[in-house]
Amino acid sequence: MPELDQRVSGVCGETVEQQAYITRFLLDYTAVPLAGAAFLRGVLPTPDAVRVVTGAADAVAPRELTVFEIPLSDEDDEPVTAPLVLGWTRTLVSGAHPRTDAFVMGMPLAAVDTAVLEAAGPTRDDQVLRVLRTLAWPFVETPPSPALCGFLFTGQASMRLYLATERADGLIAADVRLTGGLTALLAALPSLIGEEERWVTDMSDPHCVHVVDLTTW
Incomplete structure (x- = not known):
């Protein structure tokens, strides 16, 4: 298989x-x-x-x-x-x-x-x-940025978000916790995923070009 x-x-x-x-x-x-x-x-x-x-x-x-x-x-x-x-x-x-x-x-x-x-x-x-x-959530012509193109639950208190950004040639996956300071994290998320020094490659995941680990942010 x-x-x-x-x-x-x-x-x-x-x-x-x-x-x-x-x-x-x-x-x-x-x-x-x-x-x-x-x-x-x-x-x-x-x-x-x-x-x-x-x-x-x-x-x-x-x-x-x-x-x-x-x-x-x-x-x-x-x-x-x-x-x-x-x-x-x-x-x-x-x-x-x-x-x-x-x-x-x-x-x-x-x-x-x-x-x-x-x-x-x-x-x-x-x-x-x-x-x-x-x-x-009435329809608006301007979609959210970055656009959420997918997600996956990765644990009981964590998930991976697939986000489209102009900074990368493909989708960025952000690993986040579902506990703690979520308001601050979500506010900072657009900037954090654009910081190239945070980018790593996850060869097990074919749905993104880079991964950003924000589980300890």
Whole structure:
């Protein structure tokens, strides 16, 4: 069972916007179940697909998680929408997972053929979240900077954020703690990820070009 080791330089341009849009849309499902006992545990960005990480509510060990690789374009080469990604993911976690012998970052990676997969319809929770999102986070033409293009829970009190910045040719991954001075960290984050002396390479993670360790900041 091979570990997928092909590295990507990240995403850019319109793909960054699509990855950030899908990530924002799916965030609530870290707390609201996708289906049954399956929750969203991460969104990993690649140039032509979004990798949706699923598992139990507190799962962080790679073998407890499953990654579904969903193309960013449909059969007509049109960008897929976030609700469609959610529907496909919900179908996948509700049924038999596609057979796979590939892994990424130690997690089973299943490529999804959306042409033969029916997306599950929206639930009541989806409709509630749609109303609340629209009122709380109205659409703005200027996206946040740096753009959050993905994330992954790496421990019970830590996570990795995938951020797009003009300072790098690809995405920067920032490892952060979920405890301590989060307000100060989030305020400083745009500057910290741009400090090249903090950049290191994580050869086990093909979803970024550099990693910044902010867990002790």
